[in-house]
Amino acid sequence: MLMKMRGRLKPNGYGFIGVFLSLLLLTFQVHAADFKEGETVFVGFPAADIGSDAFIIGTVVKVMSDGDYRISVSEYVHGHDYGLSCVPMLKEESVHGQESSLGNGWKAWTDTTNLDSSDLDYVVKAKDVMKLDYGKHYFIERYNLAIAFGRWESDAPMMTVDRLENAKREAKAIGLEALWPALDVAILDRQSFYGENSRPYYAFETIAPLNKLLSHIEALFKQEPQLYSLWKQKQRNWKAINESMRNLFLIHAIDKAIADAGNQLYEEGIERAGKDEIAALKAHLANLQRDK
16 A cells, blocks of 8 residues: 555655656656556545645546546545545446436545445546556655655755755656755755765854855745745735645745754854854845744
């Protein structure tokens, strides 16, 4: 099962997985219109935060007239609400026809987070259906990328610049370039605290690269007023932010980067960075203030 696999898998620290996934893209047709009855398929429901990704693994029972698929469910992510993405159908067709079967299906499906009913099949959109092997690999790699970002966000020492750069390549391999801006911020942040061979910088050595990092964030905000507005609000509109993977991860990255920079002002010995660099850092931080 994919959920069991998640528990055993660790984020890959090498570029090989990116090459592997690129080959998978060529080998497997991601969304196919010719799944056959009896074929086991992967139905994916990706989420902007990745952590809320959901999926179904099931067997095609029937290809519907509009190209969608009626499937018998064998595995699924528990807790996700499938009410907007699946249409329940009784396995034994009603004598009154499909419309009645649909109605009775909804009546039998009282908990839309539960796909365990032995009496129901479910109709899913063709656009959500993938080949089984591709779907498993794609969603596992999404999960690994989220883990890599989360480890940087929590200051895990093993999350090196090389690993973050690999994460960018892996994101490209599965079409998640939306993560690149957040990973760029993460890389600049990590480069502000670690030098060659992952040597931790002294506090004064971090000031100049942190100024570079904050200048990068200011340039992003200048280029993207909507992003700046979403970030700056005192009461953030998380509904709007969660509509975009790019904005969601980027805002989290920016928050951490600014907090990291601000914390350095309280470290001992930063005066060795020079008055100009310290003044520049203070000016950046004053400019990067959210609404109060």
